[in-house]
Amino acid sequence: MTKAVFKKGWWVPWSFLALPLAVYLIWVYIPIIQSFGYAFTKRDSLLYKTVYIGFDNFARMFQDKQFFVALKNNLVWLLYFVLVPIPLGLFIAMLFNNSFKGNRIYKTLFYLPMTLSFAIIGTIWMWIYNPDAGFLNMILRSTGLSDLARPWLGDSRFMTGALVAVGVWRQVPYIMILYLAGLQSVPVELVEAALIDGASWWQRFTRVILPVLAPATIVSITISIIDSLRAFDIIYVMTNTKARAAEVLASYMYTSSFQYQDYGYGSAIAVIQFLITLSFILVYINRTLKAEQESGL
Amino acid sequence: MFNEKSKRRVLKAGFYLLSTALVAFWLIPLVLAFFTSVKSMDEIMGTGAMWAFPKSWRFDNYAKVWSSIGMGRYVLNTIFITVPSVLGTLVLSSLAAFALAFYGFKLNRMILVMFIAGMLIPFQMLMIPVFRFTDSIGLMNTRIGVILFHIAFQLGFCTFFLRNFFRQVPFSLVEAPRIDGASDFRIYWQIIMPLAKPSLAALAVLEFTWIWNDLLWSLVLLQSDRLKPVTLGLANMQGEFISYYNMTASGSIIAMILPLVFFLAFQRYFVSGMTVGAVKG
Numbered sequence: 001m002t003k004a005v006f007k008k009g010w011w012v013p014w015s016f017l018a019l020p021l022a023v024y025l026i027w028v029y030i031p032i033i034q035s036f037g038y039a040f041t042k043r044d045s046l047l048y049k050t051v052y053i054g055f056d057n058f059a060r061m062f063q064d065k066q067f068f069v070a071l072k073n074n075l076v077w078l079l080y081f082v083l084v085p086i087p088l089g090l091f092i093a094m095l096f097n098n099s100f101k102g103n104r105i106y107k108t109l110f111y112l113p114m115t116l117s118f119a120i121i122g123t124i125w126m127w128i129y130n131p132d133a134g135f136l137n138m139i140l141r142s143t144g145l146s147d148l149a150r151p152w153l154g155d156s157r158f159m160t161g162a163l164v165a166v167g168v169w170r171q172v173p174y175i176m177i178l179y180l181a182g183l184q185s186v187p188v189e190l191v192e193a194a195l196i197d198g199a200s201w202w203q204r205f206t207r208v209i210l211p212v213l214a215p216a217t218i219v220s221i222t223i224s225i226i227d228s229l230r231a232f233d234i235i236y237v238m239t240n241t242k243a244r245a246a247e248v249l250a251s252y253m254y255t256s257s258f259q260y261q262d263y264g265y266g267s268a269i270a271v272i273q274f275l276i277t278l279s280f281i282l283v284y285i286n287r288t289l290k291a292e293q294e295s296g297l
Numbered sequence: 298m299f300n301e302k303s304k305r306r307v308l309k310a311g312f313y314l315l316s317t318a319l320v321a322f323w324l325i326p327l328v329l330a331f332f333t334s335v336k337s338m339d340e341i342m343g344t345g346a347m348w349a350f351p352k353s354w355r356f357d358n359y360a361k362v363w364s365s366i367g368m369g370r371y372v373l374n375t376i377f378i379t380v381p382s383v384l385g386t387l388v389l390s391s392l393a394a395f396a397l398a399f400y401g402f403k404l405n406r407m408i409l410v411m412f413i414a415g416m417l418i419p420f421q422m423l424m425i426p427v428f429r430f431t432d433s434i435g436l437m438n439t440r441i442g443v444i445l446f447h448i449a450f451q452l453g454f455c456t457f458f459l460r461n462f463f464r465q466v467p468f469s470l471v472e473a474p475r476i477d478g479a480s481d482f483r484i485y486w487q488i489i490m491p492l493a494k495p496s497l498a499a500l501a502v503l504e505f506t507w508i509w510n511d512l513l514w515s516l517v518l519l520q521s522d523r524l525k526p527v528t529l530g531l532a533n534m535q536g537e538f539i540s541y542y543n544m545t546a547s548g549s550i551i552a553m554i555l556p557l558v559f560f561l562a563f564q565r566y567f568v569s570g571m572t573v574g575a576v577k578g
Contacts, residue, residue: 010402012400012481013396013397013399013400013402013405014396014402016392016393016395016396016481016485017392017393017396017397017408019389019392020389020390020392020393020452020456021393021408023389023445023448023449023452024411024412024415024449024452024453026430026449027423027427027430027445027446027449027450028415028418028423028449028450028452028453029411029415030426031422031423031426031427031430032418032422032423032426034425034426035422035423035425035426038425038426092319095312095315095316095319096316098312100309100312100313102313103312103316106316106317106320107568108561108564109320109323109324110319110320110323111560111568112324112327112557112560113323113324113327114571115506115553115556115557115559115560115567116510116553116556116557117509117510117511117512117528117552117553117556118510118512118528119510119512119527119528119529119531119532119552120528120531120549120552120553121326122532123330123531123532123534123535123545123546123548123549124326124327124329124330124546124549125326126535127329127330127333127542127546128326128329133341135325135329169323169326172323173323174571177568177571178571180568226417229419230419230420232420232421232513233512233513236512236513236516236532237512237531237532237535240532240535240536249419249421250419250420250421253421253424254421254424257424257425258517263425266421266424266425267425269421270419270421270422270424270425271422273419273421273422274418274419274421274422277417277418277419280417281414281417281418284413284417285410285413285414288413289410
């Protein structure tokens with residue numbers, strides 16, 4: 001932090017900051033504060049005005065079954081977002097991190113899903129899950145597993161799992177990229193040697209490679225958790241937020257606010273979602289600033 | 298049993314085999330979407346396997362989706378939203394990043410943390426207030442309303458990203474012209490910005506993709522179908538053309554083509570950008 005200091009008027013940096021900071025405050029920070037405020041209000045339809053109701057929205061939440069459905073689904077999202085993309089992304093990064101020709105093409109191709117919007121991804125996966133003509137059921141039937149074929153998006157028991165799978169499909173390439181960056185600090189030969197020496201492979205992996213990758217792992221886990229808590233687009237596109245059994249906090253907030261016009265309750269849900277996310281945001285920031293100090297920037 | 302050389306050969310074969318299988322498996326959904334997009338409805342419904350390799354290639358599906366279903370309009374709308382948003386956010390964030398990278402002042406660290414934290418919060422926290430604010434300043438259902446929000450929200454990541462880059466600039470490059478009497482703004486505009494061209498390009502590519510892919514904010518801030526971007530257009534198409542798989546498939550392909558071309562052309566930038574902040578929108 002001590003590196004670059006222009007000494008002139010105190011106002012010089014602020015003249016650069018004024019506009020961007022003002023824009024950021026108006027569209028990001030003031031809204032955050034406002035949402036906290038709205039969470040304690042309710043629109044009174046008889047009086048045509050918004051009234052303060054204290055913690056009533058939060059109290060109502062604890063008796064709202066649908067809120068707990070959303071919370072539970074978010075937990076499922078979170079678990080799968082940590083348990084699948086982290087090890088799989090690491091494995092694929094190790095696989096692609098080598099000196100063989102053509103590995104760049106593999107990386108590029110594998111990364112493609114990351115560049116697509118959930119609107120597109122959702123549309124495509126809708127046909128994969130199609131109960132009659134969908135690819136998944138077709139494969140299951142043709143391999144003699146007809147018993148497993150089911151209406152993936154039509155059965156409340158499997159809906160969330162089916163949606164999470166789509167999210168995971170897009171998340172794995174992202175985690176791979178993060179690990180590939182982390183692997184830059186491990187010599188390629190070391191990783192390859194670890195693969196060749198079958199016997200000591202596991203030892204080298206756990207004692208040499210994993211410790212080096214620890215920062216990448218922390219960032220990957222934190223980011224995956226934050227992403228899982230933000231999940232909305234997939235659910236909107238694939239269920240049109242009409243499947244209540246698949247709802248998560250983000251989509252429940254959306255339906256409460258914009259379909260039922262219950263802004264107060266919607267804001268209260270957003271506040272809970274925010275508070276859950278906040279702890280992970282703090283981990284991320286702490287990690288980032290620490291890494292920066294270590295690198296001496 | 299094996300010498301080093303043959304071990305390596307086995308490893309190499311293993312790598313190609315496993316990698317090819319993996320990539321092929323992962324991209325199945327995209328390949329299937331492409332196959333579906335060039336089939337006629339008769340072919341899709343006629344054969345039991347909706348997903349089989351196309352017998353005849355009906356590229357006119359694309360023309361149909363583009364003009365009669367109106368995908369062209371949606372694509373244009375997205376461009377009209379995305380391009381100004383990217384430019385705006387680059388200009389504003391580079392100003393903020395310049396201040397945070399080169400000046401030591403009391404609130405420097407706190408403002409940096411504010412920008413970083415802001416980019417990670419759940420969007421739902423902003424939805425109602427931004428909706429109301431946009432409405433109150435008369436920008437509801439206008440492109441400007443969405444553009445301003447994108448510019449503002451993306452400032453978090455962009456400022457963080459550019460500040461990190463600016464801090465790697467040798468300080469002498471900034472100090473020397475100062476001694477010669479250059480103003481701070483000139484240093485920003487004529488020295489730092491030209492130097493930052495590669496990272497500005499990287500950032501532009503990332504931001505282009507993210508804003509292009511946005512669904513939520515257009516959903517909240519735009520009501521009229523005339524203004525809707527391609528992501529919403531696609532979601533709407535699902536309602537109207539749900540059983541016309543070939544139409545929705547070619548619609549998806551059209552919607553993905555530009556970000557895809559961008560990614561393939563500027564891949565290196567893209568990947569380095571993703572890992573700098575390790576955050577995506």
